[in-house]
Amino acid sequence: MSEQNSSETESPTVAKNNTVDALVAALIFVFGVVITIEAWRLGARWTSDGPGAGYFPFYIGLITIIASVGIFYQSVFGKSRDTGPFVNRVEAVRVLSVLLPATLYVLVVVFLGLYVASAIYIAGFMIFLGKYPPVKSIVLSVIIAAVFFVMFEVWFKVPLYKGTLEPLHFLGY
Amino acid sequence: MTELSALVHGFGVILTPMNFGLMLVGIILGVVIGVLPGLGGANGVAILLPLTFTMSPTSAIVMLSCIYWGALFGGAITSVLFNIPGEPWSVATTFDGYPMAQKGLAGQALTAAFTSSFVGALVAVVMITFLAPLVAKFALKFGAPEYFAVYLLTFCSFVGMGKGSPFKILVSMALGFALAAVGMDTITGQLRMTFGLTELMRGFDFLIAVIGLFGIGEILLSMEEGLQFSGKKARINAKVVWETWKELPRYWVTSVRSALVGIWMGITPGGATPASFMSYGLAKKMSKNGPKFGTGEIEGVIAPETAAHAAGTSALLPMLALGIPGSPTAAVLLGGLLIWGLQPGPLLFVEQKDFVWGLIASMYLGNVVGLIVVLTTVPLFASILRIPFSIIAPVIIVICAIGAYTVHSAMLDVWFMLGFGVVGYVFKKLDYPLAPMVLALVLGDKAEDSFRQSMLVSQGDALIMWSNPLVGSITTLALIMLLWPLISKLLAAIRAPKAEQFPEEQPVD
Numbered sequence: 001m002s003e004q005n006s007s008e009t010e011s012p013t014v015a016k017n018n019t020v021d022a023l024v025a026a027l028i029f030v031f032g033v034v035i036t037i038e039a040w041r042l043g044a045r046w047t048s049d050g051p052g053a054g055y056f057p058f059y060i061g062l063i064t065i066i067a068s069v070g071i072f073y074q075s076v077f078g079k080s081r082d083t084g085p086f087v088n089r090v091e092a093v094r095v096l097s098v099l100l101p102a103t104l105y106v107l108v109v110v111f112l113g114l115y116v117a118s119a120i121y122i123a124g125f126m127i128f129l130g131k132y133p134p135v136k137s138i139v140l141s142v143i144i145a146a147v148f149f150v151m152f153e154v155w156f157k158v159p160l161y162k163g164t165l166e167p168l169h170f171l172g173y
Numbered sequence: 174m175t176e177l178s179a180l181v182h183g184f185g186v187i188l189t190p191m192n193f194g195l196m197l198v199g200i201i202l203g204v205v206i207g208v209l210p211g212l213g214g215a216n217g218v219a220i221l222l223p224l225t226f227t228m229s230p231t232s233a234i235v236m237l238s239c240i241y242w243g244a245l246f247g248g249a250i251t252s253v254l255f256n257i258p259g260e261p262w263s264v265a266t267t268f269d270g271y272p273m274a275q276k277g278l279a280g281q282a283l284t285a286a287f288t289s290s291f292v293g294a295l296v297a298v299v300m301i302t303f304l305a306p307l308v309a310k311f312a313l314k315f316g317a318p319e320y321f322a323v324y325l326l327t328f329c330s331f332v333g334m335g336k337g338s339p340f341k342i343l344v345s346m347a348l349g350f351a352l353a354a355v356g357m358d359t360i361t362g363q364l365r366m367t368f369g370l371t372e373l374m375r376g377f378d379f380l381i382a383v384i385g386l387f388g389i390g391e392i393l394l395s396m397e398e399g400l401q402f403s404g405k406k407a408r409i410n411a412k413v414v415w416e417t418w419k420e421l422p423r424y425w426v427t428s429v430r431s432a433l434v435g436i437w438m439g440i441t442p443g444g445a446t447p448a449s450f451m452s453y454g455l456a457k458k459m460s461k462n463g464p465k466f467g468t469g470e471i472e473g474v475i476a477p478e479t480a481a482h483a484a485g486t487s488a489l490l491p492m493l494a495l496g497i498p499g500s501p502t503a504a505v506l507l508g509g510l511l512i513w514g515l516q517p518g519p520l521l522f523v524e525q526k527d528f529v530w531g532l533i534a535s536m537y538l539g540n541v542v543g544l545i546v547v548l549t550t551v552p553l554f555a556s557i558l559r560i561p562f563s564i565i566a567p568v569i570i571v572i573c574a575i576g577a578y579t580v581h582s583a584m585l586d587v588w589f590m591l592g593f594g595v596v597g598y599v600f601k602k603l604d605y606p607l608a609p610m611v612l613a614l615v616l617g618d619k620a621e622d623s624f625r626q627s628m629l630v631s632q633g634d635a636l637i638m639w640s641n642p643l644v645g646s647i648t649t650l651a652l653i654m655l656l657w658p659l660i661s662k663l664l665a666a667i668r669a670p671k672a673e674q675f676p677e678e679q680p681v682d
Contacts, residue, residue: 017602017603020599020602020603021603024599024603028344028348031348031351032347035351035366038365038366038368039365042363042365046633051625051628051629051633052361053358053360053361053363053365054365055625055628056350056354056621056624056625057350057351057354057365057366060347060350060351060354061347061351063343063346063347064343064344064347064348064351066343067340067341067343067344067347068340068344070338070340071338071340071341071344074338074340086602087397087602091397091398094396094397095393095396095397095598097396098392098393098396098566098570099393099594099595102389102570102591102594103591105570105571105574106574106587106588106591109574109584109587110584114571114574114575114578118571118574118575121567121570121571122564122567122568122571125563125564125566125567126563126564126567129563130561130563130564131563132563140564144568144571148571148575152575152579156224157227158223158224158579159582160575160578160579161578161582161584
């Protein structure tokens with residue numbers, strides 16, 4: 001692994017740790033504000049029959065806001081802020097090469113159902129990222145999907161999502 | 174000695190061929206889960222949980238807890254042979270385990286790791302056997318304020334004992350609580366935080382969060398490094414095992430110390446991962462071989478493994494006795510109890526004797542079986558890692574998606590899982606702890622209920638948290654834990670003013 005890493009360190013940095021840190025803190029701040037406002041709307045105060053529905057979330061929202069301000073301060077002005085690379089370009093491409101197909105996969109599941117989409121996804125992953133021969137990839141992915149099918153539908157009797165188009169309708173499950 | 178007779182009864186409950194078979198299946202599945210990157214104790218159990226809905230609670234918990242033991246054992250295999258920690262708690266095992274494997278001592282390292290895991294777990298189970306009923310009996314007297322104080326202590330301990338920014342620990346926790354609040358309010362029946370989306374009425378299930386945070390997040394992290402597994406071969410035969418076993422008693426001090434560290438970190442929600450690091454650090458400081466640590470010292474394998482397994486096991490004590498899990502995996506098991514219709518907490522020891530003692534008996538038996546299974550089948554499991562990552566990664570993502578879907582048979586959950594995966598990846602990279610978020614998600618409703626009930630009793634007076642010595646001392650302890658990062662800074666400033674001499678040169682960490 002060490003030889004591999006030496007070439008990776010030269011890859012340009014996409015984002016610094018403290019930049020991402022500050023960005024995430026800002027997002028969390030917004031989240032905290034939303035919770036606090038929503039909790040206030042629900043009734044964060046004492047109602048006629050005890051604490052209102054927003055009583056507890058209100059304080060949670062406040063904690064979120066205070067802590068996110070703290071993180072933001074530490075990441076922007078803190079002495080020990082970490083200016084190391086969050087990801088370099090090679091790493092970012094690798095992560096996206098898993099994340100984007102995974103998102104696409106979930107989208108396809110909505111239409112084709114878990115089994116068909118999974119077979120396509122595994123085969124695609126093997127062909128494009130693993131550089132396997134297509135025939136081998138397709139055969140293996142179909143076998144894996146079939147194993148899942150037998151395990152869930154037949155053995156455990158836990159029906160999985162078949163998709164809005166129900167391509168496996170002919171199997172009778 | 175009522176505990177012993179209860180334990181014998183427990184053995185009677187689980188020693189059926191069916192349960193024994195489930196135990197074996199659980200251990201083997203657990204080791205596989207522990208070996209695979211992206212699947213760990215917490216999300217492995219979460220994914221398999223829906224499959225146990227039709228089993229009896231005792232059989233289900235026997236299988237699921239055995240998956241947990243298996244995962245604890247399995248993490249060591251990848252650490253020693255591949256220098257890749259299969260689980261976060263086996264990171265410290267790589268420090269000396271992998272150098273040992275490089276020297277051709279993989280068999281010895283693995284035997285030492287498995288045996289110390291076993292010893293750590295055994296010490297912890299003995300402790301649970303005798304302590305859990307006492308804690309449960311004590312906790313029967315708890316009212317709402319006491320419960321809230323214990324919840325407070327649980328979460329404040331994260332701040333007090335965690336490393337890194339206390340703000341990040343707080344955020345992680347608060348996010349968990351906020352997500353737990355989504356959906357129907359249990360007391361007023363109002364819809365909260367749904368923003369008009371009916372799909373959100375169900376709320377965020379923590380199982381989805383666990384699968385996403387630990388499963389997808391872990392895959393993304395592994396992918397970043399562009400994993401190319403290059404492993405060492407392990408040959409374990411009876412002779413190697415025997416030789417290593419003869420050597421192990423010499424390090425009994427390390428074992429005892431590590432087991433104690435593990436038990437402490439497991440009961441308080443420190444968890445197995447910090448326990449293993451702490452125990453490794455202590456062993457390095459206190460052993461006469463300390464300077465050689467990192468070059469393949471067997472003691473450097475014993476210390477983290479004993480502690481990790483002891484912590485992983487003791488995390489079940491507060492889960493059983495109080496209904497407050499000590500680790501994410503214990504939290505998932507607790508979720509299981511609720512689904513099987515059992516109410517976790519002190520009453521479990523009174524009303525569900527078969528279940529509790531069956532579980533405790535299965536801890537003894539499961540670890541013995543686990544030790545035998547891993548010692549005899551290591552090469553088989555190591556070969557799983559020789560399957561290329563480009564096949565394993567999509568299959569694990571598919572398994573996670575299936576696991577997320579089966580929880581409520583809802584597609585929206587699969588999207589949430591993906592979202593949690595991204596959050597898990599970013600949070601891990603930025604050193605946000607994930608365990609407080611998961612625990613807050615699980616305990617959110619109960620913590621809130623006990624808080625509101627306490628406030629109802631006192632009509633909004635926070636002083637109820639100091640209304641009697643018991644609740645007062647727990648609350649005070651919690652607040653000390655919460656403020657510990659500040660207190661320790663103050664103490665350091667008072668005690669060692671001379672350390673400030675070269676402030677510019679001091680590494681800031």
